[in-house]
Amino acid sequence: MKIIIAGCGEVGSHLAKLLSREEQDITVVDEDTTKLAILDSNYNLLTVQGRPTSFKTLRQAGVEGCDLFIAVTPFETRNIVACAIARSLGAEKTVARVDNFEFKDPDNRNFFASIGTDDLIYPEYLAALEIITALKHNWVRHWFELHDGELILVGVKLRDGAPLIGKLLKDLGRTIHDFHVAAIKRNHETIIPRGDDKLLSNDIVYFMTTREHVDNLIPLCGKIERRIHDVIIMGGSRIARQLCQMAGDKFNFKILDP
Template identity: 80%
Template sequence: MKIVIAGSGEVGTHLAKLLSNEEQDITVVDSDGEKLSMLDSNYNLLTFKGSPTSFSTLRQAGVEDCDLFIAVTPFETRNIIACAIAKSLGASKTVARIDNYEFKDPANHDFFVHIGADDMIYPEYLAAIEIIQALRHNWVRHWFELHNGELILVGVKLRDNAPLKGMQLKELGMTEHSFHVAAIKRNHETIIPGGHDRLEVNDIVYFMTTREHVDSLVALCGKTQRKIRDVLIMGGSRIAIRLCAMAGDEFNFKIMDMDRDRCLVLSEKCPDATIINADARDTDALLDAGITDM
C-alpha cells in the first residue's frame, strides 16, 4: 500500500515508524528538513521537503496514485486543506488530524467528505475513550469492541488464583463456556494457541466473547471488578477537558494544575469537575485533594 503522511511531528513520526515496520510504501512530507533527515536515516521510507498544502509538493510526493493520504500536522485547518488538495489530485482515501470535536459530529461527515477529507482523527477523543474504558473495565489490560459492540475482545492477565491457571485449551474445550481464547502473550511473545497450549500465571490472555458473557471472565481470571467514582487528573490538558466532557457525571473528577490561568480556563470548560491550583509534586496538595481516599 502506498501511503503519504503530511507532517513529521510526534504523530506523523510514530505513524511512519509503525507503517514502515509493516513494509508499506511510505512517503513523509514536511517543511522541516531536520526532522525529515532523522526519519530518512533511521527508517525504510521516503521523505520530501515542502509544504503539505502545496499542489506542486504533493504532486512530486506522488499523491496522485497513493492509496492513503494522512495529514497530521499540528494545525487542523492545514490538515483539512492538505486532504482536499490530495483528494483532488487523485488520492484514494484521505484522513485529517483535527482538534475540534464538532468536526467528528456524524451530521457534518458529508460536508468534509465533499471537500476531500474522508475521515478525521481526533487524538484527544481517542485517548479519552481509552481512559473511560480503563476506568469502567479496570480488571482488563485491553478492551476492544467489534461489530458495533456485539463482540468484545479483552486482554486479561491471569492471577495466581485464577481457575483457568494451568488448564490446557483442549481441556477447556470439554467444558461449557462462552468465550474463545484468541491469543496468549507470554514474556513479550505472542502465541496463537492450539489445543496443547496451557494457560499460565502472568499470561495476558486475549478472550473473544459477547457483551452479555464478558463478566464471567472476571472470576475465571482471578480478578475483581472495582467500581471507580473518584478520579484525580494531574494536569489540565486537552485530554483532561475532553475526558470530563465525555464521561459526564459517571465519575467525580478533580483536576490539578500549577498554572493559575489554566485553572481559570478549566473551571469554565469543566464546570462539574473540582479544579485544584497546585503542583502535583506537592505532597500536602495531594493530601488536601483527598488522594488517600481514592
C-alpha cells in the same frame, strides 16, 4: 497499501514507525529535513521534503496513486487543505487531524467529505475515550469492540490463583465456555495458540467473546471488577476537559493544576 503521511511531528512519526513495521508502502512529507532524516535512516519508508499543502510536493510524493492520505501536522486548517488537495489529485481516502471537537459532530461529516476529507482524527477525544474505557473496565489491560460492539476482544493479565492458570487450551475446548483464546502474550513473545499451549501466570491472554458473556471472564481470570467513583486528574489539559465533558456524571472528577 500505499500510505502518505503529511506531518513528521510526534503523531506522524509514531504512525510512520508503526505502519512501516507492517511492511506498508509509507511516504512521509514534511518541511523539516532533520526530522525526515531520522525517520529515513531508521525505518523502511520514503521521505519527501516540502509543504504538505503544495501540489508539487504531493505529486512528488505520489499522491495520485495512494490508498490513504493522512494529514497530521500541528495545524488543523493545513491538514484539511492538504486532504482537499490530495483528494483532487487522486488519493483514494483522506484523514485529517483536527483540534476542534465540533468538527467531529456527525451533522458536519458531509461537509468535510464534500471538500475532500473522509475522516477526522481528534487526539484528545481518542485519549479521553481510552481513559473512560479503562475506568469502566478496570479488570482488563485492553478492550476492543468489533462489529459495532457485537464482539469484544479483551486482553487480561492472569495473576496467581486464577482458575485458568495451568489449563491446556485443548482441555478448555472440551468444556462449555463462551470465549475463544485468540492470542497469548508471554514476556516479549506473542503466541498464536494451539491445543497444546498452556496458560501460565503473568500471561496476557486475549479473549474473543460477545458482550453478554464478557463478564464471565472476570472470575476465570481471578479478577475483581471495582466500581470507580472518584478520579483525580493531574493537569487541566484539553484531554482532561474533554474527559470531563464526555464522562458526564459517571465519575466524580477533581482536577489539580497550578
